[in-house]
Amino acid sequence: MSGREPVTGRAAITHAAVLVLIAASATLVYALPRSILAFMSFQASLVVVYYARLPARAKLGYGALILGLVMPFLGSHNAYYMEVAIQVGIFVALALGLNIVVGLAGLLDLGYVAFYAVGAYTWAVFGSPQALKLFPTATGLFPLDGWWFFPFLALGLAVAAAAGVLLGLPVLRLRGDYLAIVTLGFGEVIRVLANNLDKPWNVTNGPKGITPIQRPPLFFEPALRVLGFEVSPFALYPLYFYFLVLAVVAVVIVANRRLERSHIGRAWEAIREDELAAQAMGVPLVRMKLLAFATGASFAGIMGVIFSAKQLFINPESFTFLESIGVLAMVILGGMGSIPGAIIGASVVTILNLQVLKGLSLWLNELRNAGITILGYNLANLPSQFEPAKYERMVFGIILILMMIYRPAGIIPARRRRIETAAPPEGAAR
Amino acid sequence: MDWQLVLAILPQVVIDGLVLGFMYALIALGYTMVYGVLELINFAHSEIFMVGGFVGVEILLSLQSHGWLGRINPFVALILIVLAGMVVAGLLAVAVERIAYRPLRSAPRLIPLISAIGVSFFLQDAVRLTESLWRNAFYLTYPSFAVLNRRIELGQSIDFSVKSIVVIAASLAMLVALQFLVKRTRLGRAIRAVAEDQPTASLMGVNVNRIIALTFLIGGAMGGAAGVLFGVQYNTINPFTGFIPGIKAFTAAVLGGIGNIPGAMVGGLVLGLLEAFAASYLSLFTGGAFGAEYKDIFAFSILILILIFRPRGLLGEVVRERA
């Protein structure tokens, strides 16, 4: 709006710096496939792009370059990084969904992962031989063909949204802290059901879980072959899921932004600020809260479908209270009500869990095996039960406590947008 | 349906239910007292309970490793570990309040609740970390006392262990003592005053911070005692033991009318009995389709139904209601 950059030289320097950073960190990752720090510097380049003094269009371009080209390239050389990226993407979508419920509408949902479970089981049951245990006569039909995965994305979304409405209807009149406990109860109920609904009808196969779950077909494989690429499905699927997750995350972000910048998003925030005043201004409380629940749940539902197909196997262990709190920690860390906050929060927490804690575990193991002595303590004596990788709870706990006490608005607090009214007042420059 | 079987196991079910119920009642007190003064669901209370259980097992294990366990009277040992569990858990609860809740006292309601969830998770892993480094194990088993495991037979199909009786008696004694404390002492009056109206109580010269700390101390001590008794009754304990009993005790507190001390006791007993009945009879009544594994769902359903239809709980009339 304020015209061109006065000094074009500075813009050029910024562009150059960003490009150099991307190239350098990517090269580092390529050259040092085992270095966590290298990969983290690559991840940080995305953050730098976000904060760089560049026009929105350029940021989008660099983001697309990093996520659409460099990441898949690095990921196809190191499958572990691909896995990390997919996990981050899944949690970004979950955090964005929960952000609507907790951050915008101010409803503390402690059982959010239940909706993820609903989506996951929706595809898992019908996209695997499990459905035959329910309908033994339908031998020709089940497991459903891989193509059904795509309609099931929509179905998973719809079923999860319906579950959100079903839970919401009776409980949304409750006060905030009671609502939190009831959603926790709901999450546990879903998990216990998943654990036990192997009888009297075998729906979920109980704690043993469901496998093998169908994956979507590699419909583009013939095209690749024509182009001269010979890639095994084994190598292709991570890429495929990566782009699938990336696409869904993009859709989720756009939907989130559009909702936030509409009468719906404003109504949610008004409910969070002062429920009674919101209602007096004509905001239908129950309907808007249900909408928040259903929207948040639908993001989890669609990711659940993708998750089950990606994993090939699911069981109730993936949908515990711990997971719900993990997603909550992501939202809180990033900043309640903030879309970039939810993205950063999800990335940081996932990377912390997948890479930092695990890396620490591996490192300690090496020290243990080497029998190095520090300050007179032989690390070979380090108890085998001590494994940093398993201390997710402590990470979540510390995040929640510290953020609430020192920075309740999160790392990237939600910013108020400037909106211009149609008829700007005369003489008001800017 | 086999009515004879239903009747035959009934006394056993009632005793199980009472043991469970008194345990829930003891834990529920912590929730209800804190809610009374701060309107905060002290999510970390389940971990205070768990820490109490670990204090008990640690003392017994170290007595055992020194070979002293067999030489002291089991009942003396029991009293010792209950007291130790109470002291440590009570002090821990006070520390948690001081660090994680007091700075947030004027913040919107959900902020301290989120902090409390954080404390809960932190404590689980803190205990796990400590025990991993200390014993290289975090699933610990209570050393057993032969006397406590002895079973008393009443008739041919009813028998119960001495420790069930001990647990029930100990819980009852503590509930009575607490009721006396709250109803008859100056301290109890101050607690009730703060619960009723904090600013006024403060104007009347009550040191609100001190009373809130004492509330956490007492509630935490009750939770710690429950943790030790839980370990004695069910033998094993781990850092995640607290979660489910914690939720159920909270259910009991809501059932009895949150903020209401006798209500928590009644709620605990009702929930314990209901759960014991569900665990024993659900499978019997549904022809084996749904078994004891649904007893948790049963408790959660009660919680949800109570909150929706009677959020003031069974004894809710006693609690003032103000918009």
Place this chain on the structure above:
Amino acid sequence: MSEILLEARGVTKRFGGLVALNDVNFTLESGSIASIIGPNGAGKTTLFNVFTGFYAPESGEVLVGGRSIVGLTPDRITALGVCRTFQNIRLFKNMTVLENVLVGAHTRVALRFWDVVARTPAFAREEGAALDRIGRLLDLVGLRGKENDLARNLPYGDQRRLEIARALGSDPRVLLLDEPTAGMTQGESRALMDFLRRLIRDLGLTILLIEHNMRVVMEVSDRVTVLDYGEKIAEGRAAEVQRNARVIEAYLGRGRAAGGAVTP
């Protein structure tokens, strides 16, 4: 003739043993400013809460434009054209001035979920129309230029005006103002009253006030209703009510006990 926009017929509301409103009858004609006065605890705000659907009366009826609204939720009543402000300001403090008024316009935005997510042409049209209208409203209340300020950062007088603007955002036919001049100086109150008169003229609004400032009430009101202990004890033109013996007694009797806060 002017039509009756808001009417209470035999409204009774109890809180436990306390009768907050006892068989109250009341009518509000379009195009007028009416006031409800009465000592503290007379039931004025309770009557507002009944009018706006926050309380359901035990007996009696409330009609908006001849239609009963008993049992409707507050948001439905706002959609029917009755909107209010609060005695203790209840703005959405962490939202901007413009967003506050936009929330007020919630019932006037005819958009579905899909319109928002897909950004259909209807979205641009409706959102644009709302912004146009609200731009004019902000001019009217004098908050132009502060659109993007956070509500909590506004000075007190502006917060009061923003509350009114937010209620106007719902494009009401009847505006209920609960002590709008509370905490204002005499000059500010006077300016506010001029503003209210302008609203009636420009927007064709009807206004019902709860007010303690007697000078304001007497100057601005076409009609005054007096409540005491939940009962209507007088009604009429300002000058008539001022001379009414029961009113004087109700005020002086308790006015003195309360430190003579109210001087008719």
